Each structure stands twice: as C-alpha cells, then as structure tokens.
Amino acid sequence: MKRVLVIAAAEWRYWLRSRLVLGGALLIAALLMATTVLTTLRMQGETAERTQYQSKAETAFLSQPDRHPHRMVHYGHYVFRTPAPLALFDPGLDPVTGQSIFLEGHRQNTAMFAASGASADLDGLSLLSPAMVYQLFAPLLVILLGHGLVAREREAATLATLLAQGTPGRVVLAGKALALLSIMVVLLIPLGLGAGFAVLKGEQLLAAGALMIAYLLYLVIWGALALLASALIRNRAAVLATLATLWIALTLLLPAVAVSSAANTAPMAGKLEDDLAMLTELRKLGDGHNANDPAFAQLRADLLAKYGVQRVEDLPVNLRGVVAQFSETKLTAALNAYAKARMAAETRQAAALSVFGWVTPTLALSEASRAVSATDLAHHHRFLLEAENLRYAFVQSLNQIHAQKLAYADDIRRSGDPAAERRTRVDAANWQLLDRFRFQPDAAETRIKQARPQLLMLGVWSVLLMVAGFWLGGRLKP
C-alpha cells in the first residue's frame, strides 16, 4: 500500500509541475465553479419566482368577488412546479418540459415555460448546467490527466526503471489509479458544495449522497478507460487520439444514436396529431355549456325521472350545473385517457433509451442524475397528474355549487335580467374550495429506486473496467 501511495504522490508532483496539466485542470475547475454558481443563482431565482407566482395565483383566485361559479371555472388558476433543491445542479427536463400550467374547465392545458429572464437566455447558453459540465467536460480533464499515466512513462522508458525496482505492475496501475481518483474527488468539490447547499434548502442527505456517488462512478469509469488505454497503447499520441474518439462516441454520438433508436423502437404520435384526434373525440361528448345539447338528452331524462318531475325548472338541482358536472367528468375521462396514453408512450420511449446506458455511461449518468435530482420525466408526469387532479377537483366543486346553489330559472335568464344575474352570483367564501398547490419531489428513497438501473449500469461499467485494469496490471511491460 505504501508503494501505491508513493506512486500516487509522484503523479501529483508531476501534475503540479506541468503547466499544461495545471492549466487544463484550472480551466475545467473554473467552468465547474462558474456553472455551479450561475445555475444555483438561476434556480434559486426560479424557485423564489415560481413560489411567489404560485402564492399570487392562489391569492388572486381566492380574492375574486361574488361571481357565477362557471365564471370562476373559466377564470382558472395557475400552478407552478417549483424546482427541487438539487435542480440547482441538474435542472434536467425543467427547461424543456414547461414549469407552469393554466388550469381551467373543459381542457387540460399543456405546461408552459416561465418567461425568459434575459434575452441572453434565448441562445440556450444558460442551459449549460453543472451536471452537463460534469457529464461532458469533466471526462476531458480526466483524459488530459490520465492519458499519459503509463504511456508517458513507457515513452520516457521510466516504466522499465519503475518495474525494475521490483514494483509489481498492479501496484504501478493502482498508484496511478489512486492519483486519478484523488483528482476526481477534487473535481467533485463543486458538486459537493452544490449538494450541500441543496441539503440546506431542504434536500435529503441521501439524495445528495447518491448524486455524488453516481458522478464519482462516472468519473471512475473515465479514469479507468484513460488508464487502460494508457497501459495498452504504446504511443502517447495514439492514446490521446483513442480517448478523444471514445469521448466523442460515448458522450455525443452514441447518446444521439440512442435517442433516434428509442424513437424508432417506441414510436409515439406527435402532440399536434394527438390533439387533433382528441378534439374530434371531445366534440362527440357534447358542449357542456349547452344543457340542450342532444348529447345530454339521456341525462336530462334520467334526472326528470329520478326526481319525478316533468320540467327541468322543477328539478331540485340546476340542470346546467349537473350538465357541467357530467360533461366535465366525461371530458376529463377522455382527456385523461389521452394523457395517460401519451405518458405511457413517453415512459416506453424513455425505457427504450435507458437500455443504451449499458453502451454509454454518459446516458446512464444523465438519467440517474435527473432521477435523483427530481428533474426527470417521472417527476414531470407527476406534476401533470397533480395539476390535473387539482384542476378537476376545483372545477367539479364549482360545478357542484352551480348545480346546488343556483336556481335554474335564474341561470337561464341571467344575461337579460340583472336581478337574476345578481342571484346567480355565489358568495366569494366559496372560492376557498381551492387546494394549495406545492409540488414536492419524491422521497430520496423513491428517487434512488427510480435511478437504480442506471446506478447499476455505472457500477457494472466501473467493476468491469477495474477488473480489466487488475488483469492488465499483472501483465504490464515496459
């Protein structure tokens, strides 16, 4: 073990005396720190902004004056997905899925994007998150530092001197690997700081720890690849070229191929296509604003029979409210069926994409990172479902008020009779039916469970490469 430490320390001494290595390390470190600070500030701002908007939207809804309940159905309400604390490190799908939804009767609106804080954001540069820097650029630093670990010694013939001192090849590789591992630990400091900050903001320590382990495994994989290439290939330039090619393949090409392949393996209809089909189906359900729509004839007949009356004016409930309730139920069921089918298709496609984590650790890490940071597809789907539940609950509550508290006779005359119109206004105290909406990420255990396949992939990659390193160490020749 002492020799391993001696070799690792010697490698550090070499790095510290090499300006190129030091320059590269400082560049990546600066990039990591800068993106961590900027993304933290941005996500902090987003969190504060969305929380504030959420409160404002609730206050605006609750402070509406006495109104006709159906006007409140269309007045609607906004919900915002406040970012999870770890989103400051990995915003994940947050910038591409939308973070707010306008909830109203008879429709499920798609998630919208918060307004851009600055026009500079529009060029997409603000999307360079610390997670992305770790996933794409940290391996470059590992390659820069790792490619020469053995090849440099072989070219300078110092490997022969090293081995000739009776140092086993495995000890040489272990020492080099330890040096590289220590660099990785240093590289993880910005992530550690970000994760620590997230914990202060309410994140669970378990999630922060899992995120750090995932990134450490990822860097270990790159370190092992660099060390293996350096030990296997005799020429340092060839080692660098090989690793650069590998970097392009694993971080850029294969993930792109994986996305195309997943889209082919698990195809799904476009949103526009879906929306048109859905609209056609919804039209068949009738217009909930029109109680005389033939689509509700059966409902009307059933109601009259149930209450033993001949005219709708004699019903103890407001037919318009009942129709609105009925229509909303049918319409929501149809909308939910489409939404569920779409989510299922998206989940299938995501699962097809996940398999490629066995091929490229970058993909495995990005998925694990999003899952643990609560910025993945599953959380987006849950946000949509929770928003829809809230929408349905308050719309139906308003419809129920409409059905029970408003007289049908007043309701049909209200546009031409000011007195009837006044009587159809219900007390503003009724708007308290709105539940507060605060989107919360899953518990850390659930998120880690979600990320388990990807963590397993990263673990298997690491173990296989370490076994290869152990095997190669026993055969290391100058």
Add this chain to the structure above:
Amino acid sequence: MSRNAKLQAEQLNVLRGGEEVLSGVSFDVASGEVYALLGGNGAGKSTTLAAFLGFLPVASGRVLVNGRDVGRDLIATRRAIAYLPEATALYEHLDARENLDYFLQLAGVVRVESDIEIALDRVSLAHEARGLQLRGYSKGMRQKVAIALAILRDTEILLLDEPTSGLDPTAIDEFHDLVRGLADVGKAILMVTHDVYGACQVADRIGLLRSGKLVAQFAAPAGGRIETETVHRAFSAKTNP
C-alpha cells in the same frame, strides 16, 4: 554452470512477433564478475537483459537469478537486481535527490539523506547540480544518478544496458573504474555494449552475440585483461569464429 552464479541463461530462446531473437543462449555471471555481452545492433543484447528482468516471455530454456527461475518470482528477481537502462530513464521533472528517493522508496530500500549524498559523492555528481531538475542534465550526469541508484540499492546484481554510450572518454573511464570497484566488492555485473574497447577494459569475460546467438566467449587471464584485438577481430568477422 557453477561458480556461485548469480545470473544464468540456459539454452535461452526468446521470440518477438513470432521471430526468434535469442536462440540457445547460455552463459552465467558470478559474484565479483563483470560479464560484457557484446554485439551489434539487433544482436539481442538488450533482449537478454529484458529476459533477466522478466520483461519478455521466455519461449524455451531458462533464465535464473540467484538460482531461481525468473518467471517463478518476478518481483523477488527484480528486487535483487539494479538495472540501468540504456536511456538512463529517470524523471526529468525531478532533481537527482528526488529521483533517487522515489526509486528507493519503490524498491523498499530505506536510505537517509546523507546516504544519498554519499552515493552522489561517490559518482562525483557536482553538488550544485543535485537540486536541479534532470531536464538540464547531460547524459553523463544522468548516468551518474542512475549509478548512484544502483549503489544505494546495494543489490548483488547489476544489469547495465549500453552504459557508456554517449559519454565522453573521461566519463567512460570514471564509469569503468566504478564498475570495477563494484565487482571487486562482490557484485555480479552483466553489461551489454557494442563498445569492444570498453568491454575489454572492464570485463572479466565477454560473450559475443550475433543474430541472437552467442557465438564466442572470451575470458581474461588471471590478473590481466581480455585482448582487444582478438575480440575486435571476432566482432568484425562476417561469419562465426
């Protein structure tokens, strides 16, 4: 083979890329003896050293260090040997003391600072050069550091690969004196070189390698040196003597 042999090659055959680079080579080196393996480029000299260090697999035959097969215990074999590669491969970004300290730590040899200074004195490396990075050293100065390492390792066996190539005549003489001195205190020294004159000056025995075969051996008479002319003639001959 006998005589307290520290290094032994027995019918050694080594292949490289399917080609036979050593064929049936047999010789031994005893304690207190300097054995020079002489040959032109590609004769198989460095390959022979690589076989003793276990850097190359042996196709057939045996290489023994301290009577033990090299392949059986590679690490123990290497610990018993001080090796000076041709390029005096040391770290350019380290100074002489740092190089020595590093390799001694890896060899598991405990030496205090004063031991290192004494060894550097012994190889006559200038004091003012000792704290400078090796990138500014001449070949001769590097060679001195490498020899200091061999001295500090204090192994019974030394393998020297073209140790005098690139050295000026004075440095070569100093080096030969040093090698002789080490042999006189009982070290077994195997030196490969293409310098006929140098080999005759320092070696007790000379083996002539040609195309991977040991074609002749010469021994110094008691109290004398191997005759340069005889060896030179054999070395220059187109056919085996």
